[in-house]
Amino acid sequence: MDTLIIKGGMPLHGEVTISGAKNAALPIMAAALLTPEPCTIHRVPNLTDVRFMAQILTWLGAKVSFEGDTLRIEARKVQGIGDYDLVRKMRASICIMGPLLARLKSATVSLPGGCVIGARPINLHLKGFEALGARVNIDGGYVHARARKLVGTEIFLGGRAGSTVLGTANVMMAATLAEGTTIIQSAACEPEIVDLANFLNAMGARIVGAGSPTITIHGVKELHGAEHEIIPDRIETATYAIAAAATDGEITIRGSNPGHLTAVIDKLTEAGVRIERRGPDLKVRRGGRLKPVDVTTLPYAGFPTDAQAQMMALLTLAPGISIITERIFESRFMHVSELARLGADIELEGPSAIVKGGRPLSGAPVMASDLRASAALVIAGLAAKGTTRVLRVYHIDRGYENIDGKLRALGARIERVSES
Numbered sequence: 494m495d496t497l498i499i500k501g502g503m504p505l506h507g508e509v510t511i512s513g514a515k516n517a518a519l520p521i522m523a524a525a526l527l528t529p530e531p532c533t534i535h536r537v538p539n540l541t542d543v544r545f546m547a548q549i550l551t552w553l554g555a556k557v558s559f560e561g562d563t564l565r566i567e568a569r570k571v572q573g574i575g576d577y578d579l580v581r582k583m584r585a586s587i588c589i590m591g592p593l594l595a596r597l598k599s600a601t602v603s604l605p606g607g608c609v610i611g612a613r614p615i616n617l618h619l620k621g622f623e624a625l626g627a628r629v630n631i632d633g634g635y636v637h638a639r640a641r642k643l644v645g646t647e648i649f650l651g652g653r654a655g656s657t658v659l660g661t662a663n664v665m666m667a668a669t670l671a672e673g674t675t676i677i678q679s680a681a682c683e684p685e686i687v688d689l690a691n692f693l694n695a696m697g698a699r700i701v702g703a704g705s706p707t708i709t710i711h712g713v714k715e716l717h718g719a720e721h722e723i724i725p726d727r728i729e730t731a732t733y734a735i736a737a738a739a740t741d742g743e744i745t746i747r748g749s750n751p752g753h754l755t756a757v758i759d760k761l762t763e764a765g766v767r768i769e770r771r772g773p774d775l776k777v778r779r780g781g782r783l784k785p786v787d788v789t790t791l792p793y794a795g796f797p798t799d800a801q802a803q804m805m806a807l808l809t810l811a812p813g814i815s816i817i818t819e820r821i822f823e824s825r826f827m828h829v830s831e832l833a834r835l836g837a838d839i840e841l842e843g844p845s846a847i848v849k850g851g852r853p854l855s856g857a858p859v860m861a862s863d864l865r866a867s868a869a870l871v872i873a874g875l876a877a878k879g880t881t882r883v884l885r886v887y888h889i890d891r892g893y894e895n896i897d898g899k900l901r902a903l904g905a906r907i908e909r910v911s912e913s
């Protein structure tokens with residue numbers, strides 16, 4: 494298992510190019526199961542989660558090949574049963590269920606468990622499949638969904654925390670081949686849903702309204718192969734912007750989509766960070782002293798939960814009190830106790846973290862518990878005095894392409910070592 498060793502205190506300078514979005518790539522890869530024809534997907538990030546999804550598709554019978562950041566998937570014949578252990582290991586693998594149900598009228602996958610960031614139920618996915626006419630049951634750790642045919646209908650996908658991203662993706666994919674029209678109400682509005690809808694439409698689907706809370710899907714008889722380029726990763730963009738601010742650096746972020754980051758740019762600006770938008774590029778620098786801000790995570794276009802931990806790392810450096818409220822995943826605060834090892838003063842009160850910022854951070858060994866917590870620890874380590882060792886760093890490779898290489902190119906002193 495790898496460890497990142499960071500010698501902190503170096504301001505980041507230079508340019509970094511953003512990779513394709515993990516959370517767009519994973520459902521789009523699953524969508525390729527909807528057609529026997531080949532699909533070509535560009536700007537696919539080189540991540541363990543992506544390779545893992547490729548393994549799942551291969552297990553189901555698809556031919557999958559990478560050439561650089563281009564991925565070719567040909568699912569001429571597929572089977573409807575996902576390997577129990579493969580599917581169980583990654584939450585996002587649940588989104589093979591919609592395409593399998595649409596194409597084969599039958600899908601069996603292992604029930605994804607909870608994870609460190611929260612309970613992560615799939616009741617809304619299953620409610621959507623049932624509304625389309627599937628019979629769903631859970632048996633022996635598997636979810637089985639079966640239908641004679643899928644028929645379009647109106648489906649409300651709102652849950653206690655608002656919409657569901659992968660639930661919307663799953664039901665939208667299932668509905669592409671249903672008879673008649675499906676209307677998803679309280680649909681997730683995330684840019685990754687729009688990207689998926691664009692890919693499905695390129696395959697011959699008839700989807701309108703993606704990006705709004707009402708998505709209409711007119712069912713078609715079959716889908717064909719398509720070529721698509723994944724959108725830039727807005728969370729990777731946010732992470733580098735926050736890292737530049739935390740180290741008092743100045744960087745240019747190339748190839749992002751600043752329009753997907755309005756809430757993050759707004760909060761960083763309020764915290765005293767100077768951000769200039771130039772087309773797809775962002776210029777980020779700390780414009781002086783950091784200021785405390787209150788942040789509440791919300792579904793898109795609100796502040797993303799996936800950037801909450803990184804923002805918390807930054808706010809530990811802002812003199813004064815910042816309150817961070819997590820509205821999407823109730824337990825997504827695993828980074829708090831690790832940030833405390835670096836000297837951060839953070840108190841948890843229900844869904845809120847009260848950050849008493851302004852104390853200097855100093856390096857320490859810390860343990861990464863999940864993907865975004867790992868990113869927060871790397872940011873804090875870059876800003877801290879002395880050496881920080883981030884252990885169990887495999888989490889970070891699930892969602893950040895070559896993070897240590899990209900940070901080194903920005904002047905960070907960061908090394909990866911293998912520890913068995």
Ligand code: EPU
Pocket residue numbers: 515516517519584585611612613614615616617618619652653654655656657658659660798799821822823864865892
């Ligand atoms: N929820 C339900 N029932 C469901 C599904 C979700 O109650 O059937 C609840 C969840 O418990 C949560 C809320 O709805 O409180 C939102 O969860 P959502 O379904 O939107 O999450 P997800 O689709 O499983 C995706 C991303 C996550 C990201 C969330 C929220 C992928 C592969 N994952 O998960 O990304 O945090 O949306 O934006 O797209 C990450 O990249 O680090 C990550 C965890």
